[in-house]
Amino acid sequence: MTLRPILIHPDPRLKKLCAPVPDLSDALRKLADDMLETMYDAPGIGLAAPQIGTLERLIVLDCVKETGEAPRPLIMFNPEVVASSDDKSVYEEGCLSIPEQYADVERPAEVSVRWIDRDGNEQQEDFAGLWATCVQHEIDHLNGKLFIDYLTPLKRQLITRKMQKLKRDRARV
Numbered sequence: 001m002t003l004r005p006i007l008i009h010p011d012p013r014l015k016k017l018c019a020p021v022p023d024l025s026d027a028l029r030k031l032a033d034d035m036l037e038t039m040y041d042a043p044g045i046g047l048a049a050p051q052i053g054t055l056e057r058l059i060v061l062d063c064v065k066e067t068g069e070a071p072r073p074l075i076m077f078n079p080e081v082v083a084s085s086d087d088k089s090v091y092e093e094g095c096l097s098i099p100e101q102y103a104d105v106e107r108p109a110e111v112s113v114r115w116i117d118r119d120g121n122e123q124q125e126d127f128a129g130l131w132a133t134c135v136q137h138e139i140d141h142l143n144g145k146l147f148i149d150y151l152t153p154l155k156r157q158l159i160t161r162k163m164q165k166l167k168r169d170r171a172r173v
Protein backbone atom coordinates (compact mmCIF):
# COMPACT_ATOMS: atom_id res chain seq x y z
CA MET A 1 0.00 0.00 0.00
CA THR A 2 1.06 3.54 -0.64
CA LEU A 3 0.53 6.69 1.38
CA ARG A 4 -0.92 9.45 -0.79
CA PRO A 5 -0.27 13.14 -0.20
CA ILE A 6 -3.37 14.94 1.11
CA LEU A 7 -4.34 18.19 -0.61
CA ILE A 8 -4.59 21.23 1.62
CA HIS A 9 -7.35 23.82 1.24
CA PRO A 10 -7.53 26.05 -0.77
CA ASP A 11 -7.18 23.84 -3.84
CA PRO A 12 -9.51 23.88 -6.86
CA ARG A 13 -9.75 20.05 -6.77
CA LEU A 14 -11.45 20.29 -3.36
CA LYS A 15 -14.25 22.37 -4.89
CA LYS A 16 -15.22 20.00 -7.71
CA LEU A 17 -18.25 17.80 -8.14
CA CYS A 18 -16.88 14.25 -8.37
CA ALA A 19 -18.06 11.75 -10.94
CA PRO A 20 -19.79 8.47 -10.02
CA VAL A 21 -17.60 5.38 -10.21
CA PRO A 22 -18.99 3.43 -13.21
CA ASP A 23 -17.34 0.05 -12.55
CA LEU A 24 -15.09 -1.29 -9.84
CA SER A 25 -11.58 -2.17 -10.95
CA ASP A 26 -8.43 -3.39 -9.24
CA ALA A 27 -7.03 0.13 -9.64
CA LEU A 28 -10.00 1.57 -7.72
CA ARG A 29 -9.73 -1.08 -5.00
CA LYS A 30 -6.02 -0.28 -4.66
CA LEU A 31 -6.88 3.42 -4.47
CA ALA A 32 -9.40 2.71 -1.68
CA ASP A 33 -6.82 0.65 0.25
CA ASP A 34 -4.26 3.45 -0.14
CA MET A 35 -6.83 5.94 1.12
CA LEU A 36 -7.48 3.88 4.26
CA GLU A 37 -3.75 3.58 4.89
CA THR A 38 -3.34 7.33 4.37
CA MET A 39 -6.29 8.07 6.68
CA TYR A 40 -5.00 5.85 9.51
CA ASP A 41 -1.51 7.28 9.12
CA ALA A 42 -2.69 10.92 9.28
CA PRO A 43 -4.42 10.01 11.66
CA GLY A 44 -8.02 10.71 10.71
CA ILE A 45 -11.46 9.08 10.80
CA GLY A 46 -12.47 9.76 7.19
CA LEU A 47 -11.00 10.60 3.80
CA ALA A 48 -12.58 11.36 0.43
CA ALA A 49 -10.95 10.70 -2.96
CA PRO A 50 -10.79 14.40 -3.99
CA GLN A 51 -8.58 15.01 -0.93
CA ILE A 52 -5.88 13.01 -2.71
CA GLY A 53 -6.70 14.63 -6.04
CA THR A 54 -8.92 11.88 -7.50
CA LEU A 55 -12.26 13.32 -8.58
CA GLU A 56 -14.35 10.16 -8.16
CA ARG A 57 -17.11 9.28 -5.72
CA LEU A 58 -15.18 7.23 -3.20
CA ILE A 59 -14.82 7.71 0.56
CA VAL A 60 -13.30 5.71 3.38
CA LEU A 61 -13.98 5.99 7.09
CA ASP A 62 -13.46 4.35 10.45
CA CYS A 63 -14.90 6.17 13.45
CA VAL A 64 -13.88 3.57 16.06
CA LYS A 65 -11.75 5.66 18.39
CA GLU A 66 -11.62 3.57 21.57
CA THR A 67 -8.27 1.85 21.92
CA GLY A 68 -8.75 -1.88 22.27
CA GLU A 69 -11.90 -1.83 20.15
CA ALA A 70 -11.69 -3.57 16.78
CA PRO A 71 -11.24 -1.17 13.85
CA ARG A 72 -14.08 -0.96 11.36
CA PRO A 73 -12.73 0.29 8.04
CA LEU A 74 -15.49 1.13 5.57
CA ILE A 75 -14.94 1.71 1.86
CA MET A 76 -17.85 3.35 0.07
CA PHE A 77 -18.13 3.79 -3.68
CA ASN A 78 -20.93 6.12 -4.85
CA PRO A 79 -22.24 6.74 -1.31
CA GLU A 80 -25.61 8.41 -1.10
CA VAL A 81 -27.65 9.71 1.84
CA VAL A 82 -31.09 8.20 1.24
CA ALA A 83 -32.76 9.47 4.43
CA SER A 84 -31.89 11.91 7.22
CA SER A 85 -33.43 12.50 10.64
CA ASP A 86 -35.14 15.77 11.53
CA ASP A 87 -33.11 15.67 14.73
CA LYS A 88 -29.86 17.60 14.47
CA SER A 89 -26.61 17.21 16.30
CA VAL A 90 -23.60 19.46 16.59
CA TYR A 91 -20.03 18.17 16.44
CA GLU A 92 -16.76 20.00 16.44
CA GLU A 93 -15.44 19.01 13.02
CA GLY A 94 -11.99 19.02 11.55
CA CYS A 95 -10.61 17.94 8.20
CA LEU A 96 -7.33 16.44 7.02
CA SER A 97 -7.32 19.07 4.23
CA ILE A 98 -7.69 21.87 6.82
CA PRO A 99 -5.18 20.82 9.48
CA GLU A 100 -5.61 21.94 13.08
CA GLN A 101 -8.77 23.97 12.48
CA TYR A 102 -11.98 22.93 14.21
CA ALA A 103 -15.49 24.33 14.32
CA ASP A 104 -18.98 23.29 15.37
CA VAL A 105 -21.18 22.11 12.50
CA GLU A 106 -24.84 21.15 12.79
CA ARG A 107 -26.06 18.22 10.71
CA PRO A 108 -28.85 15.62 10.82
CA ALA A 109 -28.18 13.38 13.82
CA GLU A 110 -28.94 10.17 11.91
CA VAL A 111 -28.63 9.27 8.26
CA SER A 112 -29.30 6.23 6.16
CA VAL A 113 -26.56 5.71 3.56
CA ARG A 114 -26.46 3.47 0.50
CA TRP A 115 -23.19 2.58 -1.22
CA ILE A 116 -21.26 0.00 -3.20
CA ASP A 117 -18.68 -1.88 -1.15
CA ARG A 118 -15.19 -3.10 -2.09
CA ASP A 119 -16.67 -6.33 -3.52
CA GLY A 120 -19.18 -4.48 -5.68
CA ASN A 121 -22.18 -5.29 -3.45
CA GLU A 122 -24.82 -2.71 -2.58
CA GLN A 123 -25.00 -1.90 1.12
CA GLN A 124 -27.31 0.25 3.18
CA GLU A 125 -26.91 1.17 6.81
CA ASP A 126 -28.16 3.70 9.36
CA PHE A 127 -25.50 5.79 11.06
CA ALA A 128 -25.74 7.87 14.24
CA GLY A 129 -23.38 9.87 16.43
CA LEU A 130 -19.86 10.49 15.14
CA TRP A 131 -20.38 8.03 12.26
CA ALA A 132 -23.33 10.08 10.96
CA THR A 133 -21.33 13.32 11.11
CA CYS A 134 -18.28 11.76 9.49
CA VAL A 135 -20.12 10.08 6.61
CA GLN A 136 -21.96 13.34 5.81
CA HIS A 137 -18.70 15.32 5.97
CA GLU A 138 -17.03 12.86 3.55
CA ILE A 139 -19.97 12.79 1.12
CA ASP A 140 -19.88 16.62 1.12
CA HIS A 141 -16.30 16.38 -0.19
CA LEU A 142 -17.63 14.54 -3.27
CA ASN A 143 -19.81 17.57 -3.97
CA GLY A 144 -16.98 20.06 -3.53
CA LYS A 145 -18.19 21.12 -0.11
CA LEU A 146 -16.00 21.59 2.97
CA PHE A 147 -17.08 21.89 6.61
CA ILE A 148 -15.95 25.53 6.62
CA ASP A 149 -18.67 26.22 4.02
CA TYR A 150 -21.14 25.90 6.92
CA LEU A 151 -19.42 28.72 8.84
CA THR A 152 -19.86 32.47 8.50
CA PRO A 153 -17.91 34.06 5.62
CA LEU A 154 -15.69 35.83 8.13
CA LYS A 155 -14.73 32.63 9.94
CA ARG A 156 -14.21 30.86 6.62
CA GLN A 157 -11.90 33.60 5.34
CA LEU A 158 -9.91 33.52 8.56
CA ILE A 159 -9.33 29.76 8.25
CA THR A 160 -8.57 30.02 4.52
CA ARG A 161 -5.93 32.68 5.19
CA LYS A 162 -4.32 30.46 7.83
CA MET A 163 -4.22 27.60 5.32
CA GLN A 164 -2.67 29.82 2.64
CA LYS A 165 0.03 30.74 5.11
CA LEU A 166 0.53 27.08 6.07
CA LYS A 167 0.96 26.14 2.41
CA ARG A 168 3.47 28.95 1.85
CA ASP A 169 5.43 27.84 4.93
CA ARG A 170 5.42 24.22 3.82
CA ALA A 171 6.53 25.16 0.29
CA ARG A 172 9.50 26.99 1.73
CA VAL A 173 10.85 23.96 3.62
Ligand SMILES: [Zn+2]
Nearest residue numbers: 094095096097
Ligand atom coordinates in the same frame (compact mmCIF):
# COMPACT_ATOMS: atom_id res chain seq x y z
ZN1 LIG B 1 -12.68 16.60 5.30
